[in-house]
Amino acid sequence: MSAYELTGPILADEDVVVGRAWVVGGRMTYEKPRHTDVVRVDGWVLPGFVDMHCHLSVGPAGLVEGDQIVKHAVIERDAGVLLLRDTGAAGSLDALVGREDLPKVMRSGRFIARPKRYLKGYAVEVEPGHLVAEAATQARASGDWVKIIADWIDRDLGDDADLTPLWADAELADAVAAAHSEGGRVTAHTFATESLDGLLGAGIDSIEHGTGMTAAHMERAAAAGIPVVPTLLQVANFASFAALAEERFPVFAARMQRMYERRYVQVGAMHDAGVTLLVGTDAGTSVAHGDLAREAAEMATCMPAAEVVAAATWRARRFLGAPVLAEGDPADLVLLRVDPREDISALSAPSGIMMRGLPVL
Ligand SMILES: [Zn+2]
Numbered sequence: 413m414s415a416y417e418l419t420g421p422i423l424a425d426e427d428v429v430v431g432r433a434w435v436v437g438g439r440m441t442y443e444k445p446r447h448t449d450v451v452r453v454d455g456w457v458l459p460g461f462v463d464m465h466c467h468l469s470v471g472p473a474g475l476v477e478g479d480q481i482v483k484h485a486v487i488e489r490d491a492g493v494l495l496l497r498d499t500g501a502a503g504s505l506d507a508l509v510g511r512e513d514l515p516k517v518m519r520s521g522r523f524i525a526r527p528k529r530y531l532k533g534y535a536v537e538v539e540p541g542h543l544v545a546e547a548a549t550q551a552r553a554s555g556d557w558v559k560i561i562a563d564w565i566d567r568d569l570g571d572d573a574d575l576t577p578l579w580a581d582a583e584l585a586d587a588v589a590a591a592h593s594e595g596g597r598v599t600a601h602t603f604a605t606e607s608l609d610g611l612l613g614a615g616i617d618s619i620e621h622g623t624g625m626t627a628a629h630m631e632r633a634a635a636a637g638i639p640v641v642p643t644l645l646q647v648a649n650f651a652s653f654a655a656l657a658e659e660r661f662p663v664f665a666a667r668m669q670r671m672y673e674r675r676y677v678q679v680g681a682m683h684d685a686g687v688t689l690l691v692g693t694d695a696g697t698s699v700a701h702g703d704l705a706r707e708a709a710e711m712a713t714c715m716p717a718a719e720v721v722a723a724a725t726w727r728a729r730r731f732l733g734a735p736v737l738a739e740g741d742p743a744d745l746v747l748l749r750v751d752p753r754e755d756i757s758a759l760s761a762p763s764g765i766m767m768r769g770l771p772v773l
Contacts (some may be wrong), residue, residue, distance in 0.1 A: 413438060416743075417450040418651075421751075422457040424737040426726040433457070435743040438769030442739055455747035455763050458721070459736045460494025460515070462728035463704050465620055466694025467503045468508070468517065472697060475533065481507045484701045485514040488735060489772060491702035492746040492762045495734055499599060499620060499692070500559040503532045512768065520557035520599065521550030526578045529564045543579055547587035551596030558591045560584070562611055563604035563624075565657075565664050573661040575603055575624075581610035588614040600676045603671065605629075612636065618731075620692070623647055623671040623678060630685035639691035639731055640682055644710035644749060645699045647675045679714040689715065690731065691724040705760035718753040743769040 416435040424430050424440075428522045436445050468484045469476060476484070485508060488496055492567035494515045498505060500523035508517055524546050525535035538546045543560070550558045562584070580586070591598045597617040602608060605624035612632050619625075619633065622640040633640060657665040671678070682689055691708050695701040704724065712720045726736050735741035747764035765773040 415445055415447045415450045416642045416769075417452045417531075417767075418457050418745075419452060419454050420457060422737060423721075423725075423753075424457075424459075426722050427563040433737070435766065436770045438447060438743055440737050440739060440741050440743050440745075446649050453747065453764060453766075454536045455749060456748050456751055456758075457724045457737070457764050458748065458752070459729060460723050460744040460746055460765070460767070461704050461759070462487060462691070462693070462732065462734070463493045463496040463693055464618075464639075464690040464728055465499045466496045466701070467500060467502075467694070467696035468496075468498050468505060468701075470534075470696030472657075472700070474697065475502045478507045482511065482514065484695070485511070485517070487702040488695075489513075489515045489767070490702075490765070491704055492759070493702070493704050494744040494746075494764050494765070494767055495729065495732065497557060497692075497732065499557070499694075500534070500601075510764060511570050512702065516734070518556050519554040521554035523559050523601075524550060524563060525561035525564065528567070530561045534538040535561060540579060540583060543587045546588045547596075547598065548590040551591040551594035552600075554596065556596060557591055557617075558596050558598045559620075560587065560598060560600045562600040562602040564601075565661065567661070569618055571661075572663055574663045574667060575606070577604065577607045577610060579610070581613060584610045585614040588616055603668075612638070618690075620694075621647065622682065623650075623675070624680070625682065627681065627685065630682050630687050633682075634686035634688075637688065639688040639690045641690050642675075642679045642682065642711065643692050643694040643699075643707070644675060644679065645703060645707050646694040647672065648710075649698050650675070653693075664698050674758050679711065683715040683719070688727065688731070689719075689723050705757070708759050709756050712756040717756040720756055721752045721759070724759065743767075 422430040523535035599618040654665040654669040752758040
């Protein structure tokens, strides 16, 4: 395995900039090795990007399997995403097992929803009363995260159809506790305001979308250190969801339209409230795989670019318990031509990518 000299600067951790580093045996070192035959690599160095919200088993046309799942992982890798959290699978992700050439994937098992209360065919559907057992099952299956759909349109309400919570607060709390006792962590899909007291009260570990969070919810999430993944590329679709629903479900449509219009203000308010924001694309049907840089650019319209870079790298890694670029850490890194804290668009054009010390790009 070749050794490399990184001429830097190396953004090893938030507020840790090092002038030079080496990659030896696939790992980072800040001590000059004795090798004389090191390959010199120029550029700003960051830890591999983290997509906190991604669905590898979902593509533009819907659910996929096997090789297509692998193809999505390759697209993410080639965009510099070397660690991702799959926030809900429709089936098995076993095609990724043992693939050292692919990004590390933290799984969430299958989506958990109620019948008719999520995208058809995507979720394990259980009636109220069965969420607790299913959360434990999915925690065991994923060995990691669990993904609960907390709210969705209730079409049975007819003209009054709107987003409503799927679960009673007490059941949600028991489900989170059950997943925790299996060693899992829990995240939830939430667009609505009405789910958030229940989620925050349950001790949820992270929140997806969070479009319905009020100032009080933001304050609570900030105080508890619960991160939010605002998925702005997905929320940009709310206007089209509203347009499609306008005739049959006017109440729902009006709410989706309001949240669409407020989306940048909402994320800015979360940031100002001190909520930890992490970068997630929600890649699947309506957002393409490999779009992390575009999501980051959206977030940078609401908060400083340096914070977005942190949210896509060090902060996400720390939250997930993954290494950054400290001495001895695996050399999972991205090379950029300019400092992305000055120009967020730099994230979209890596000049190099290294995974476990091997060049990918
Ligand atoms: Zn999603």
